[in-house]
Amino acid sequence: MSSRSADFAGRVLDWYDRHGRKDLPWQQAVTPYRVWVSEIMLQQTQVATAIPYFERFMASYPTLADLAEAPLDDVLHHWAGLGYYARARNLHKAAQLAVDRHDGELPAALDDLEALPGIGRSTAGAILSLGMGRRAAILDGNVKRVLARHEALAGDPARSEVLRRFWDVAERYTPVERTANYNQAMMDLGATLCTRSRPACGICPVNDSCRGHAEGSPAQYPQKQRKAATPERATRMLLCLNARGEVWLRQRPPSGLWGGLWTFPELPLEAGAPAGQDWPAFVHVFTHFRLHIHPRLVRGDQPPVVPAGITGGADAGEDAGVNEAPGRWVTLAPLPALGVPAPVQQLLQRLQALVENES
Ligand code: SF4
Numbered sequence: 001m002s003s004r005s006a007d008f009a010g011r012v013l014d015w016y017d018r019h020g021r022k023d024l025p026w027q028q029a030v031t032p033y034r035v036w037v038s039e040i041m042l043q044q045t046q047v048a049t050a051i052p053y054f055e056r057f058m059a060s061y062p063t064l065a066d067l068a069e070a071p072l073d074d075v076l077h078h079w080a081g082l083g084y085y086a087r088a089r090n091l092h093k094a095a096q097l098a099v100d101r102h103d104g105e106l107p108a109a110l111d112d113l114e115a116l117p118g119i120g121r122s123t124a125g126a127i128l129s130l131g132m133g134r135r136a137a138i139l140d141g142n143v144k145r146v147l148a149r150h151e152a153l154a155g156d157p158a159r160s161e162v163l164r165r166f167w168d169v170a171e172r173y174t175p176v177e178r179t180a181n182y183n184q185a186m187m188d189l190g191a192t193l194c195t196r197s198r199p200a201c202g203i204c205p206v207n208d209s210c211r212g213h214a215e216g217s218p219a220q221y222p223q224k225q226r227k228a229a230t231p232e233r234a235t236r237m238l239l240c241l242n243a244r245g246e247v248w249l250r251q252r253p254p255s256g257l258w259g260g261l262w263t264f265p266e267l268p269l270e271a272g273a274p275a276g277q278d279w280p281a282f283v284h285v286f287t288h289f290r291l292h293i294h295p296r297l298v299r300g301d302q303p304p305v306v307p308a309g310i311t312g313g314a315d316a317g318e319d320a321g322v323n324e325a326p327g328r329w330v331t332l333a334p335l336p337a338l339g340v341p342a343p344v345q346q347l348l349q350r351l352q353a354l355v356e357n358e359s
Contacts, residue, residue: 008150008206009175009182015205016185019192025054027184032106032131033064039126040091040118043140044084047191053082065104068095073251076260076339083342085261089254090118108132121167129179137170138183142190147173148222149194149212156223166222194218230285234292236273237264239347242301242329245355247348249338250327257286262338264295264347265304265327274298279350284343295347297354303327 021027024047026038037057041050057078061067067075072092079088094116098106106127107113113124121139128136139147144157147169155162175182193200201213212218240248249262267273276298284291298304330336332352340348 004209005173006175008173008209011205012185012189013175013178013182016181016188020181020185020188025051025058030131032127033067034058035131036106036119036123036127037091039123040087041082043087043123045082049082053078063104064095064098064106067092068099068104072254072260073339074337077337078339080261080339080345081342085258085339085341087118088339089260093117094119106131108134110136126183129183133180135174135176135179137167137174138186139166139170140187140190142188142194143170143183143186144190144222145196146186146190146194146206149199149218150206150210152211152215153221154223156225158225231289232292233289234269234281234294236267236269236271236294236296237344237347238267238273238276238304239264239279239295239297239351240304241297241299241351241355243299244329245333245359246329246331247351248303248327249330249340249344258341260339261344262330262340263344269294274300274304279347282343291343293343297351303329 024038026034038050038054041054041057045053060074060078061070070092072089075088075092076085079085082088097116098104101107102112106116108128110121110124110128113119113127114121119127122143125136125138126140128134129138144166147153147166148157151169153162153165153169155165157163157166189204193204197219199213199218201207201210201218204210204213207213210218212221238248242248248265250265251262252258252260254260273296276296279295279297281292281294284293330338332348332355335348335352
């Protein structure tokens, strides 16, 4: 390691000793499994939001073997509201593979970890360093930002040749000693000081060697991806309520949008739908599109007949056949422990209120 790298790591570690976060739930009773679950949750979720989910998850599945044995439905239920459900499906699948291939432990080799679904190079690096005390570099969004600015790294890191340069720098700076603390410190630096739009360079421990800061406009790094306009889709959700106050839900196929979760039957707006009462439409935002949801309350004791092959706007291009998925009547009070996405949960709560009012 060059003296510049050693000096960088030293200052980052000093800062960590004074200001780094040390009381997060996944920093207690550390195991590779706990680190892994926390890393997956934190990929698209803020720390404060992830904490209660993490605690509930660990209470139900304290070990990797517990997770591997749990029904997927149950795991998705624990994930409900966090979004990006492929993360939960991959966790579950990877836990089962770890049982089959690695005696129920997470493997200690980068390649073996990366061979498990949902584990990329940075997550593998976090598991090895934070969970197993080994030297491995990480490069999550926060670390990428700090390094891009410190080194004034130009180019879009979504491009593979640019990303390779980011990894080279990450590897060069990662110290042999105290790698776990260093990696945690880099994530904390990015989350608290070197923030997206207003980096607090004045109190940053590496400001005197930071090229982005010296140039005067560190926020230009890393180069932002140019965003295409977000497509809009629309769907009609059929809220079928029977005389017993139960509602019809069906489980979506295991892959694709909201894979494995329970949702209402859906139809494109232009398709003929059973008569009912329209509720105000609202928008749910996904990473790649905005979904306009048009709920329609339909009363009756028969599940809705939705013609085979017709799928709702949410499903367009995703997973034809979703309406042929198995369904069932579910009670509204209490709601059963099923994995449902956030907008469906919202509608179920409104249905619950309606049924309570009517009874
Ligand atoms: S000096 Fe500023 S831009 Fe450079 S790493 Fe620190 S906070 Fe980020």
